[in-house]
Amino acid sequence: PPKEAMRRRSLLVLIVTTTALIQMASSLLPPVPASTKTPSYRNSKTYQYMSHDKDVDMDNRNTDEEEPMIPLQMKSAGGFSFLSTSSLKNRGGGGRGQSYMLSERKKIVMAIALFSTYFSVMGAKCALPATFNLLIAPDSGLKFTQEPQQIMSRVLTISTAAIAVGKFVLGPIIDRFGGTFCLKIALSMLMAALGLIASTKSFSIFAFSWILVDFIFSSCWAACLSSIHLTFPEEDWASRIGSLAVAGRVGNAFSFFTFAYVLQWAQQRQMSSSWRLVFWVSSLMQLIPLTMFAWFYRVGSRLDRELATDEIQESDAHQTQQHVSIKDSLSVLRNESKTISFWMHLLSRSCLMIVASFLLFVPSYMTNAFGMSNSSAARVGSIYALGSLLSVSLGAKRFSASDKRTKIITSVMLLGSLLGCCFLQLAHIAGRITMSPACGAISMFVWGFAFSIPFYIPPSMYALRRGGRQSSATIADAFDFVGFMMLAWFNGFVASRPQDILTSWYSPFAVLTGCSLLSLLSLVAALVSQGFS
Numbered sequence: 001p002p003k004e005a006m007r008r009r010s011l012l013v014l015i016v017t018t019t020a021l022i023q024m025a026s027s028l029l030p031p032v033p034a035s036t037k038t039p040s041y042r043n044s045k046t047y048q049y050m051s052h053d054k055d056v057d058m059d060n061r062n063t064d065e066e067e068p069m070i071p072l073q074m075k076s077a078g079g080f081s082f083l084s085t086s087s088l089k090n091r092g093g094g095g096r097g098q099s100y101m102l103s104e105r106k107k108i109v110m111a112i113a114l115f116s117t118y119f120s121v122m123g124a125k126c127a128l129p130a131t132f133n134l135l136i137a138p139d140s141g142l143k144f145t146q147e148p149q150q151i152m153s154r155v156l157t158i159s160t161a162a163i164a165v166g167k168f169v170l171g172p173i174i175d176r177f178g179g180t181f182c183l184k185i186a187l188s189m190l191m192a193a194l195g196l197i198a199s200t201k202s203f204s205i206f207a208f209s210w211i212l213v214d215f216i217f218s219s220c221w222a223a224c225l226s227s228i229h230l231t232f233p234e235e236d237w238a239s240r241i242g243s244l245a246v247a248g249r250v251g252n253a254f255s256f257f258t259f260a261y262v263l264q265w266a267q268q269r270q271m272s273s274s275w276r277l278v279f280w281v282s283s284l285m286q287l288i289p290l291t292m293f294a295w296f297y298r299v300g301s302r303l304d305r306e307l308a309t310d311e312i313q314e315s316d317a318h319q320t321q322q323h324v325s326i327k328d329s330l331s332v333l334r335n336e337s338k339t340i341s342f343w344m345h346l347l348s349r350s351c352l353m354i355v356a357s358f359l360l361f362v363p364s365y366m367t368n369a370f371g372m373s374n375s376s377a378a379r380v381g382s383i384y385a386l387g388s389l390l391s392v393s394l395g396a397k398r399f400s401a402s403d404k405r406t407k408i409i410t411s412v413m414l415l416g417s418l419l420g421c422c423f424l425q426l427a428h429i430a431g432r433i434t435m436s437p438a439c440g441a442i443s444m445f446v447w448g449f450a451f452s453i454p455f456y457i458p459p460s461m462y463a464l465r466r467g468g469r470q471s472s473a474t475i476a477d478a479f480d481f482v483g484f485m486m487l488a489w490f491n492g493f494v495a496s497r498p499q500d501i502l503t504s505w506y507s508p509f510a511v512l513t514g515c516s517l518l519s520l521l522s523l524v525a526a527l528v529s530q531g532f533s
Contacts, residue, residue, distance in 0.1 A: 010296035025328045040092040101247055104166030106161040109297075110231045111240065114224050115247040117183055117289040122218050123251035124194060124282040128210065129360045130259040130378050131275035132286025133367065141273035142203045150496065153206045153447075157492030164484035171477030174219060175187075175470060179226030182219055184293055190216045191286035198279035221480065229464055229472050237464050238457060243397025245456040249392065249448070251387030252359065255282070260378035324470050332471035333478055342466075345459045346479050351519035352455040353483030354490050355418065355447075359384055361494055363445060368438040368500050371427065380441045387448030393454060399453050401459065408527050411454050415520035418450035422513040454523055462530070 105362035134140060174182050190213060195211045221244075229241045247384060259278045266274030336342045362384050363377040372380065391414075396480055415451050428435045435443070463475040490511065497504045 028125035034507040036227060054175040060108040067342055079246045093157060107231060107236075110227060111291045113242070113289060114227060115243055116292045117187065118220065118224060118244050119246040119251040119254075120285040120288050121190065122216060122248035123255035123285050124190065124213070125217060125280050126252055126259065126359075126381070127194070127282040127382065129277050130256060130263070132364055133374060134275045139272065140275065141201060142206060143201060144203050150268075151203070151207075153492050153495035156495045157209045157488050158207075160484055160488035160491050162211045162215040163218040163434045164481050164488060167222075167477040167484055170219045171222055171474035172329040174226050174328045174473040174477075175324050176326055178230065179223035179228075179457070179473065180230075180293075182223045183227070184290070186216045186219050186223065187286050187290050187293075189292070191283050194279050194286070194324050196281035198276045213273065218477075218484070220368060221249040222476045223410055225460060225464060226473040226474050229469060234465070236460060239397045241456060241460045242392045245392035245452060246389055247397065247450070249385045249389035253382040253389060254376050255285075256363075256382035256385065260375040260382075260404075263378070264375050275528075285506040318358060329471040329474040332467055333474050336466055336471075336475060337478075339529075340473075341462065341526050341530035344522045344529060346461050346482055348526060349479045350486055350524040351515040351522070352451055353487055355451050355453055355478065355514045355519070356388075357487055357491070358447075358512060360491065361508075364454045364499050365505060366437075366440060366444075369502055369505060370435075370440045372437055376437075381443055383441050384444040387450075388452040389448075391449040391452040395453050396457055399457055404527060407458075408524055411458075411523050411527065412520065414450045414454055415516060415523070418516045419520070420515065421450065422509060422516055426506065426509050426513065429502055430510060454519065458526065479501070480531030 054451055107530070128135075132152075135142065136152055168308075170182075193209045193212045193216065195212075197206055200206055200209070224244055227240075228244075230235060233241055258281065262277050262281060263274055265275055271277075359381060361517075362381045363374070366377040366380045367371045367374060395410075399407060402410070424433070424435065425440075428440070428522075429432045459479050460476065464472050467473070467475040495506045496510070499505075
């Protein structure tokens with residue numbers, strides 16, 4: 001029965017999403033430092049005695065000697081975590097042990113805040129594609145001055161261009177003021193703009209607000225990368241980038257699935273302008289990261305006051321407050337633009353930007369190409385996002401840790417699969433083959449799985465390593481600026497075509513096929529020329 005099938009699908013999505021969240025949470029736990037195996041002391045008195053004896057020896061030793069490590073009974077993801085004996089001596093207040101714990105806690109706090117930020121932002125971006133057909137319907141409740149589809153096409157083009165403008169101007173500003181501060185400003189503005197969309201009846205206000213949403217959205221990825229660079233060591237960068245990508249795709253999957261039920265619930269009750277509920281939910285989602293930032297930074301401030309003289313804290317504060325000028329950011333960008341690797345990464349990410357952002361049209365495409373209902377097509381959008389989620393959660397860290405040859409082989413396999421999906425859709429549109437709705441959904445899952453690692457990991461790692469504190473956000477935004485300029489044209493091109501005619505999708509998929517091939521060639525060239533390690 002339909003209700004039973006819906007329950008099974010709901011359970012499947014819940015299981016996959018929960019698994020990804022558990023994996024993300026386990027990755028946030030502090031790693032176990034490398035150390036030689038030492039005996040554990042089951043008797044507490046023996047343990048205290050030997051700890052005291054070690055402390056006495058340390059007081060008489062040469063301060064240049066390496067500090068011995070003994071087990072501290074504190075569980076982490078992989079077993080025991082190790083701290084120096086000086087932390088035991090000073091555990092009543094301050095000391096290096098508490099500094100280490102404070103440093104690890106700050107990393108966990110930042111990771112959770114960044115995860116929730118990208119989760120809510122990417123979830124809000126799904127509001128428009130999930131309601132696109134309802135927005136251009138005669139009973140949408142918006143007052144159009146022109147034909148709805150044409151004017152919506154123009155708004156999509158301008159809003160995507162607004163993202164490109166944001167990428168062009170906001171990168172150096174993020175490097176100057178820091179990613180965390182910029183994220184809090186962006187989330188507050190995003191919440192207000194989405195609330196305005198949900199409440200207005202004027203299409204002009206709707207259009208202006210959505211353009212503002214996209215302009216704000218343009219700052220989020222670079223601001224997250226800047227926060228990663230300031231908070232985490234280099235060996236953690238790939239896993240943190242992967243967590244951001246997971247957050248984005250979990251946000252996509254959760255939002256498409258939730259919006260489908262919101263629309264279904266509203267339509268069953270014959271509510272007019274049911275799309276407004278979707279934008280209200282999107283606006284309220286921004287409260288999650290804002291609350292996390294406020295709560296966790298309040299806790300962090302209290303810990304900072306308790307350990308005001310700690311060396312690690314002073315070092316972190318000095319790094320955070322280091323002055324970075326916009327001129328410095330642009331200087332680093334200019335030097336990098338003289339290398340082949342820079343341009344190959346730029347070309348690869350720009351092409352994959354179009355491939356990734358086809359998510360905007362997945363519900364509309366599945367409705368018109370496979371005869372699905374609006375709610376079922378929205379669920380296919382969640383399947384697309386889940387494919388991306390599994391790819392980055394399972395493969396991001398492995399990809400980053402592998403050698404250059406393995407990276408090239410993996411990239412060829414993933415982008416080759418993406419090309420195969422494009423050719424299948426082209427054949428279906430041309431009538432050479434007939435794909436069932438289930439095959440179409442599986443193809444979209446593979447699509448989401450295949451593009452994600454090449455899109456997220458290599459260019460972001462390049463920006464962090466080559467840009468550093470001065471220009472990581474600027475380089476990341478430079479890559480995205482070209483991609484969103486191309487995307488501005490593509491979105492307008494697709495939205496202006498009659499979407500209820502199957503053959504009208506042939507040209508967009510021909511463009512997607514060309515972008516997939518070009519990204520494959522340019523990414524391999526980038527990895528070879530850079531020696532990505």
